[in-house]
Amino acid sequence: MRNCAGDRKKIIEIFERFVKFLQNDPNEIEYTLNIGETCENLSKLQKSFHETSKTNSVLEHINRKNKIVFYDEIGFYRMLMSYENTAPMQQFANEVLSPVMQYEKKAHTQLIETMWAYFECDCNLQRTADKLFSHKNTVKYRLHRVEQLTGKNFTNRYQSQELYNALMIYYFLEKG
Structure with missing residues (x-):
């Protein structure tokens, strides 16, 4: 409305x-x-x-x-x-997140879920750990692993925003 x-x-x-x-x-x-x-x-x-x-x-x-x-x-x-052609969005999400998703398939980790919780918790490690019923160091390790896999750093706001946007698109296309 x-x-x-x-x-x-x-x-x-x-x-x-x-x-x-x-x-x-x-x-x-x-x-x-x-x-x-x-x-x-x-x-x-x-x-x-x-x-x-x-x-x-x-x-x-x-x-x-x-x-x-x-x-x-x-x-x-x-x-x-508003986009009918979702292929460019899919390509962007894949470019950013595919190393993480491939690693998750092999190692059965929860990196995507951890990233999402981290962003939901305003990038607060302790709140993320509480949300995931994990230890703060576990969350820290997982996020570090994401950084290693993607080459993106959570402390760099542009790279962090790129990860967040890719996650939003990933979930949007997966749930849509």
Whole structure:
């Protein structure tokens, strides 16, 4: 929805009441309310539904569960969804991450998962270790291994951003 500040407020209020209702459910239902763009006709509604389905898959992966998400708030993912030809994105993700993925297949490690958790935890080693139920040194070792495999350094913001973007694209294409 665009340019609908008043409607957003109403939607958020209704959603908050819905959340309170669900909190009484013993089954602990997981949900995400995904609000797409306004559609003037049936073909735009079909496109919006497709985008919403992709968005839900991405939101599930990045742990945006039990939240309300407006389409115009998903940033970089919205840009990814606008491309019909995903081959260049796939090529970029492969160029950056293939050494890590190949190593994971042979050594059965959790390097991709560790990188994702590290970025989710704002590059904080201790929070990443807590999230993964691992020791801080284990996380540190895994990230160092990623650096060795990719030639990218997590302390270099451009290289770190490249790793993060490749991960976002990888998960977007995998879940989409």
